[in-house]
Amino acid sequence: MEKSIVFNNRLLPYMLLLPQLVITVVFFYWPASQAIWQSFLREDAFGLVSEFVGLENYQALFAQPEYYRSMLTTVIFSTLVAALSLSIALLFATQADKNLKAAPAYKTLMIWPYAVAPAVAGVLWFFMFQPSLGMLARPLRGMGLDWNPLLNENHAMMLVVMASVWKQISYNFLFFLAGLQSIPKSVIEASAIDGARPVRRFWTIIFPLLSPTTFFLLVVNVVYVFFDTFGIIDAVTGGGPAGATTTMVYKVYADGRLGGDLGGSAAQSVVLMVIVIALTAIQFRYVERKVQY
Amino acid sequence: MANVTLRNVRKTYLGGFEAIKGIDFEVGDGQFCVLVGPSGCGKSTLLRMVAGLETITGGEIDIGGRVVNQIEPADRDIAMVFQNYALYPHMSVYNNMAYGLRNRGMAEGEIKTRVGEAARILELGAMLERKPRQLSGGQRQRVAMGRAIVRQPKVFLFDEPLSNLDAKLRIAMRVEIRKLQRRLSTTSIYVTHDQLEAMTLADILVVMNGGQVEQIGNPLEIYQKPATTFVASFIGAPPMNLMPLRSELKSQLAGDARAGEAGIIGIRPEDFVISNQTVSGGVALGLTVEAIERVGAETFIYGTRQQEMQGVAATPGELPPGEIIVRIPGAVGPSIGERIRAVAAPDKLHLFTADGRKRVGG
Numbered sequence: 001m002e003k004s005i006v007f008n009n010r011l012l013p014y015m016l017l018l019p020q021l022v023i024t025v026v027f028f029y030w031p032a033s034q035a036i037w038q039s040f041l042r043e044d045a046f047g048l049v050s051e052f053v054g055l056e057n058y059q060a061l062f063a064q065p066e067y068y069r070s071m072l073t074t075v076i077f078s079t080l081v082a083a084l085s086l087s088i089a090l091l092f093a094t095q096a097d098k099n100l101k102a103a104p105a106y107k108t109l110m111i112w113p114y115a116v117a118p119a120v121a122g123v124l125w126f127f128m129f130q131p132s133l134g135m136l137a138r139p140l141r142g143m144g145l146d147w148n149p150l151l152n153e154n155h156a157m158m159l160v161v162m163a164s165v166w167k168q169i170s171y172n173f174l175f176f177l178a179g180l181q182s183i184p185k186s187v188i189e190a191s192a193i194d195g196a197r198p199v200r201r202f203w204t205i206i207f208p209l210l211s212p213t214t215f216f217l218l219v220v221n222v223v224y225v226f227f228d229t230f231g232i233i234d235a236v237t238g239g240g241p242a243g244a245t246t247t248m249v250y251k252v253y254a255d256g257r258l259g260g261d262l263g264g265s266a267a268q269s270v271v272l273m274v275i276v277i278a279l280t281a282i283q284f285r286y287v288e289r290k291v292q293y
Numbered sequence: 294m295a296n297v298t299l300r301n302v303r304k305t306y307l308g309g310f311e312a313i314k315g316i317d318f319e320v321g322d323g324q325f326c327v328l329v330g331p332s333g334c335g336k337s338t339l340l341r342m343v344a345g346l347e348t349i350t351g352g353e354i355d356i357g358g359r360v361v362n363q364i365e366p367a368d369r370d371i372a373m374v375f376q377n378y379a380l381y382p383h384m385s386v387y388n389n390m391a392y393g394l395r396n397r398g399m400a401e402g403e404i405k406t407r408v409g410e411a412a413r414i415l416e417l418g419a420m421l422e423r424k425p426r427q428l429s430g431g432q433r434q435r436v437a438m439g440r441a442i443v444r445q446p447k448v449f450l451f452d453e454p455l456s457n458l459d460a461k462l463r464i465a466m467r468v469e470i471r472k473l474q475r476r477l478s479t480t481s482i483y484v485t486h487d488q489l490e491a492m493t494l495a496d497i498l499v500v501m502n503g504g505q506v507e508q509i510g511n512p513l514e515i516y517q518k519p520a521t522t523f524v525a526s527f528i529g530a531p532p533m534n535l536m537p538l539r540s541e542l543k544s545q546l547a548g549d550a551r552a553g554e555a556g557i558i559g560i561r562p563e564d565f566v567i568s569n570q571t572v573s574g575g576v577a578l579g580l581t582v583e584a585i586e587r588v589g590a591e592t593f594i595y596g597t598r599q600q601e602m603q604g605v606a607a608t609p610g611e612l613p614p615g616e617i618i619v620r621i622p623g624a625v626g627p628s629i630g631e632r633i634r635a636v637a638a639p640d641k642l643h644l645f646t647a648d649g650r651k652r653v654g655g
Contacts, residue, residue: 190440194393
């Protein structure tokens with residue numbers, strides 16, 4: 001039974017909600033509505049006059065082959081990053097969950113990458129794999145691999161994926177570890193007595209009991225790859241080569257900020273917003289049903 | 294069908310702490326063995342060592358003629374019922390019971406028969422499709438039992454399985470567990486800190502304290518002839534009255550051959566009679582009544598001895614020094630502040646050495 005609290009002062013509940021509401025309005029609803037409004041306008045080359053053009057920005061956007069390409073890039077990029085960062089983090093968390101002496105040190109080391117700003121992480125990875133200077137690029141080239149993320153589209157994609165995954169693993173690791181530790185030890189012991197070998201135990205007991213955590217991380221990771229990987233892409237490849245790593249969010253920036261097409265860029269961000277809202281809604285509706293408890 | 298034999302079993306943790314200090318006992322085929330002791334005495338650790346959930350650092354555990362020290366829990370052919378039931382929360386009752394059978398590659402048809410049979414015995418038939426969270430505490434407990442019996446293991450292990458239930462249900466389940474065990478005649482080891490549970494369930498009772506066995510035997514034998522003052526105060530409720538054998542008490546026992554070696558005398562509350570007569574060779578205590586508990590069928594009288602009392606070395610469950618409990622049948626009795634004489638016959642006296650580690654005489 002939920003207990004409902006009755007406030008004697010009618011103003012108090014609103015005052016308590018106010019800080020959160022102000023933040024949401026100022027930092028979300030206001031910019032979002034600005035973007036929607038902007039997406040119906042076209043500015044002249046000098047930014048002096050804005051003209052209402054209706055859906056023209058959207059029509060132009062969906063006529064662009066590059067836009068479809070950025071969508072495909074986003075799908076590939078986000079699937080790879082979400083899948084890899086979740087599965088690697090889960091693997092690490094299951095290892096850290098064992099009763100190892102070095103576990104605390106291991107956990108601390110695992111968490112560090114999360115404290116690195118995305119752009120800094122991007123620069124780190126850029127230098128490590130820079131074809132002529134990078135300390136990891138040189139051995140790769142030495143092994144006869146023509147490693148060149150500056151020119152090769154697949155190499156560039158691999159590099160941004162690796163950097164984004166590396167950045168996100170710590171976050172996922174923390175949550176997976178907490179999730180693993182909240183599974184009662186006796187349930188695991190009962191399954192051991194019930195004859196389940198470690199691998200089977202993982203898939204039939206641990207993984208299903210971890211599903212609330214996995215679901216939460218899936219939502220968070222999708223939002224992460226759609227938006228927060230911007231800094232990494234900007235620092236590592238700048239969307240190149242030849243637009244191979246231009247995801248949708250990067251294209252919003254490239255067209256609006258670098259290309260000066262504010263209306264088109266606003267239209268893109270509206271589309272992006274709709275996609276993310278839709279994805280999250282789908283996840284809540286369909287995936288959560290399969291989640292235990 | 295199997296015996297379980299423990300030979301000088303030890304458990305030392307990495308830091309050097311010795312949780313189990315060399316334990317020997319044997320549980321015969323089909324017997325119900327109860328390990329009882331205060332919390333921290335090592336009884337759960339010992340059970341988990343039999344299950345294979347804790348490593349054995351010394352000695353041998355033998356199940357059905359096979360030393361299992363290095364054998365995985367899954368291969369020891371045991372089933373365990375945990376204190377918090379440890380049901381799989383994401384599986385239905387049916388799947389909870391079928392899980393262990395599926396892991397062993399049993400055919401679905403056979404699984405269905407076995408789970409159906411267990412559900413019938415435990416009256417879970419109507420709940421097979423439910424999830425554990427939709428069940429009451431007693432039903433969860435029965436599912437945990439069902440999960441153990443479908444496997445038809447050599448040994449059942451119970452780790453305080455009733456301690457999460459309310460008092461009434463606990464008594465009902467206690468009877469059910471005993472009936473079930475008789476019916477299946479599967480060797481069982483049961484851990485509890487509740488001496489009443491221990492007395493009522495056990496064929497063999499193992500009283501543990503500080504990682505060691507204090508006494509092993511038939512429950513009534515242990516009640517009647519406790520080997521140490523620890524056992525004397527732990528088994529039986531309210532606990533046995535223990536007093537140092539000195540001055541006036543000693544002179545009352547002058548004719549008793551045991552009195553020379555003994556340092557502590559124990560008398561169970563139910564062995565006192567309130568009387569003005571003296572029993573030859575027995576003990577009479579003058580008491581001032583401090584408190585009275587009337588529970589209907591019997592009455593507990595808490596009194597202080599009129600002579601000043603020096604405490605015996607305190608053991609768990611023991612009374613504050615000088616306080617004596619007398620248990621008399623019926624609801625009548627003295628009133629508070631009254632002076633009474635509590636008398637015990639010679640055959641009701643338990644005598645122990647001064648350190649409490651040894652029983653003197655029979």
